[in-house]
Amino acid sequence: MSKFGKSVFYTVIGRYSNFIINLIINIVLARLLTPKDFGIFALLQIFTGLFLLISNSGLSVAITRSKELTKKDINSLFTFSIILSFCVFVVLIISGAFISLIMHMKIYLILSFFIGLSIFFLGSSSVPSAVVSKNLDFKYSAKVSIYMISINGLVSIPLAFYHFGVYALAFGTLLSAFSNFFLLYLHSKVHLGKLRMEPINKMKNFALNMLGVSIINYISNNMDNFLVATFFGTISLANYSKSYQLMKYPQSLIGGALNITIVPVLNDKTDDKRYILNFFKKLSIISSWSGFIITVFFYINSESIIFLLFGNQWEGAVEPFKYLSIAVGFQLLQMMVNPMFEVINKPNLLMKVSAITMSIMFLFMGVGIFSKSLTIFSILISCGNIIKYFVILIVFYHCGMNISIKKSLSYLKKIILLPLISSIFLGIISNYLTQLFKVLISNGIYLTFINAIFYLVLSLIVLWLFKVYKYLDIFRTDIL
Numbered sequence: 001m002s003k004f005g006k007s008v009f010y011t012v013i014g015r016y017s018n019f020i021i022n023l024i025i026n027i028v029l030a031r032l033l034t035p036k037d038f039g040i041f042a043l044l045q046i047f048t049g050l051f052l053l054i055s056n057s058g059l060s061v062a063i064t065r066s067k068e069l070t071k072k073d074i075n076s077l078f079t080f081s082i083i084l085s086f087c088v089f090v091v092l093i094i095s096g097a098f099i100s101l102i103m104h105m106k107i108y109l110i111l112s113f114f115i116g117l118s119i120f121f122l123g124s125s126s127v128p129s130a131v132v133s134k135n136l137d138f139k140y141s142a143k144v145s146i147y148m149i150s151i152n153g154l155v156s157i158p159l160a161f162y163h164f165g166v167y168a169l170a171f172g173t174l175l176s177a178f179s180n181f182f183l184l185y186l187h188s189k190v191h192l193g194k195l196r197m198e199p200i201n202k203m204k205n206f207a208l209n210m211l212g213v214s215i216i217n218y219i220s221n222n223m224d225n226f227l228v229a230t231f232f233g234t235i236s237l238a239n240y241s242k243s244y245q246l247m248k249y250p251q252s253l254i255g256g257a258l259n260i261t262i263v264p265v266l267n268d269k270t271d272d273k274r275y276i277l278n279f280f281k282k283l284s285i286i287s288s289w290s291g292f293i294i295t296v297f298f299y300i301n302s303e304s305i306i307f308l309l310f311g312n313q314w315e316g317a318v319e320p321f322k323y324l325s326i327a328v329g330f331q332l333l334q335m336m337v338n339p340m341f342e343v344i345n346k347p348n349l350l351m352k353v354s355a356i357t358m359s360i361m362f363l364f365m366g367v368g369i370f371s372k373s374l375t376i377f378s379i380l381i382s383c384g385n386i387i388k389y390f391v392i393l394i395v396f397y398h399c400g401m402n403i404s405i406k407k408s409l410s411y412l413k414k415i416i417l418l419p420l421i422s423s424i425f426l427g428i429i430s431n432y433l434t435q436l437f438k439v440l441i442s443n444g445i446y447l448t449f450i451n452a453i454f455y456l457v458l459s460l461i462v463l464w465l466f467k468v469y470k471y472l473d474i475f476r477t478d479i480l
Contacts, residue, residue, distance in 0.1 A: 011261055014142025015253050018149050023249075023309070025153040030242075030310040032160040033168070039234030041169045042225060042241040044108060047095060048115050049218055063130035063203070075193025078127040080200060082192070085123030092116035107166065114170040118177040125181045128188035137187075138261065144183045152176035209347035213338075213354050220358040220388075224365055224381055231369050232377075235316070240374060242314060243321030246305070250294045250328055255287065255335035262339040269343070273401060280340055281411065282471040287336050288419040289468050291329030293459045296427035297452070298325035300434065304448040320378040327382035329423075330389040333415070337392050344400055353395040357388040422462055430455045 030038075063069060063077065096112020132141055156172030164171070225244075229237040262283075269275050298305065302322035306314055341350035364384035368377030390412070397408035434451050463469070 011138050011142060012253075014138075014145045017142070017146045019249060019253050021146070021149045021153060025149070025157065026245075027309055028153075028157050029160055029168070030314065032157070033165065035235050035238035035242075035313065035316075037166045037169070038242065039229070039238035040105070040107065040166050041111070042237055043229050043234065044096075044099070044111055044115055047099070048092065048119055049222060060126045060130040060133075063127065064134045069203075072193060073196075073198070074127065074131060075191050076196045076198075077200070077203070078190045079192050079195050081127050082124045083195070085120045088123060089116045089120040092119060111166065111170050114167075114174050118174045121174075121177040121181040125177075125184050128181075128184035128190050131188040131190055132184060140187055144180060144187075147183060148176045148180045151179045209351050210342070212351045213347060216351065216354040216358050220354070220361045223362065224368075224377075227365055227369055228374070228377070231372075232374055236374055239314065239316035240320050240378070242310065243306070243317040243324055243378075246309070246317075246321055247298065247324045247328060248331075250291065251332055251335055254290050255332045262336075262343065266343045273344075276340065276343060277401060280336065281415070283336050284333060284415045285419070285471050286468070287332050288329065288415050289423075289463060289466075291332035292419045292423035293426065293462075294332075295325055295328040296423045296430070297455050298322075298328060300427055300431050301448060301451060304451070308448050316374075319375045323375060323378040324382055326379070327385035329420070330386045334385075334389040334392060337389070337396050340396055341400060346400055349395065349399055353392055357391055360384055360387055360391070418466065422466065426455075426458055426462055429458060 063074065069077075093112050093116050096108050096116070099112070100106055100108040129141070152172040152175070155175050156168045159168035159171055225237060225241055228240045232240075266276065266279070269279075299322055302325065303318045306318045306321055310317070338350065341347060361381075361384045364380040365377075368380040371377060371380075393412065394405065394408050397403040397411060398405050403411075430451070433454055434447075
């Protein structure tokens with residue numbers, strides 16, 4: 001098995017275990033808490049995610065990418081990350097006061113303290129986490145992620161049961177963040193070192209570019225939540241964020257498992273453009289088939305999936321989920337492109353194209369708000385994400401790899417056209433079978449499971465017919 005294959009194997013175990021546990025937690029909490037509770041917490045999370053990026057300050061990626069850092073340098077960076085995370089913690093508490101005034105809800109004052117502590121521990125984990133990734137110890141990272149989400153559930157579910165409301169989500173997040181920091185700190189063997197400017201200067205350019213990319217992408221990906229909360233209300237935000245969270249699961253399970261391992265594994269292939277292009281092509285084709293097959297399944301079975309997982313009280317999430325799912329395949333593909341800019345050492349180019357795509361997303365969001373319809377807003381978000389992928393991919397090929405636009409478009413055809421058409425055809429057959437099963441089976445749960453099984457079987461047949469398995473050699477060998 002290749003280095004990439006081993007890394008992905010352990011990451012997949014961690015991600016899928018994480019997914020199953022998180023899904024169970026969400027199913028239980030969705031029945032114990034109200035959409036309003038989730039809406040209040042979701043609004044605060046819009047800001048906390050941005051603060052987490054600042055506390056990380058691009059260090060994690062920069063350390064993983066660097067080949068010249070000493071143990072002394074890493075300890076110094078660890079000290080820097082703790083100081084920075086504490087500053088972010090203070091700023092977040094102050095921000096909580098402002099959010100409380102704007103929303104006329106005192107609860108945000110208290111919540112900001114607990115979420116701020118969570119950000120402090122997660123930000124302080126950035127250096128230990130980078131050391132673990134740099135050593136390709138994805139097996140331990142998988143264990144930590146499982147412990148982290150399990151602790152979240154063990155804390156939040158009992159508190160929700162005893163009517164702690166939104167505080168159940170806050171306490172669960174805090175204790176899981178602390179456990180993440182504690183476990184990574186012990187394993188990485190980093191220590192507090194003397195704060196020196198030399199290692200910070202070594203990392204500065206790359207880290208700042210990656211921080212810029214992260215902030216731009218975060219604003220681009222989360223401004224929709226803020227706009228929904230402002231113009232549609234917290235209940236609509238709860239429905240939108242719940243459907244968006246569900247739509248993001250394939251990206252986390254498939255894209256996240258592949259994405260997180262690309263930079264550490266390809267760290268020594270920076271100058272080998274042939275290898276990088278070949279690797280990227282195969283990875284994109286695998287992601288394309290997976291993503292478009294999932295897109296079609298989500299679209300056809302949106303109502304059944306929402307009701308099965310979260311209950312009838314989440315009926316308002318069905319339409320947003322259905323239309324947000326349109327972009328699942330393209331978002332999964334985009335997750336494969338972004339780290340390639342890091343591999344070829346062009347984070348500045350990634351920051352520029354991220355700024356362009358953010359403008360595109362803002363344009364679609366603005367039109368969506370004026371429509372005054374959450375359904376239309378969701379459709380436009382999907383359209384923006386699809387265009388965003390095409391822009392990033394062409395920039396990578398043309399500006400990053402010096403490939404002509406004409407040849408870039410020919411690559412694009414190979415990656416997208418066949419999987420997309422095949423998945424649509426698969427969806428038509430699956431939809432016909434669904435209508436047939438509805439006549440025979442009245443139980444909604446059984447119907448959903450039978451649809452899923454038949455769709456999975458049909459998908460595997462299509463993948464075998466088009467010999468997609470031949471691209472899996474990137475998991476078996478380092479020679480491409």
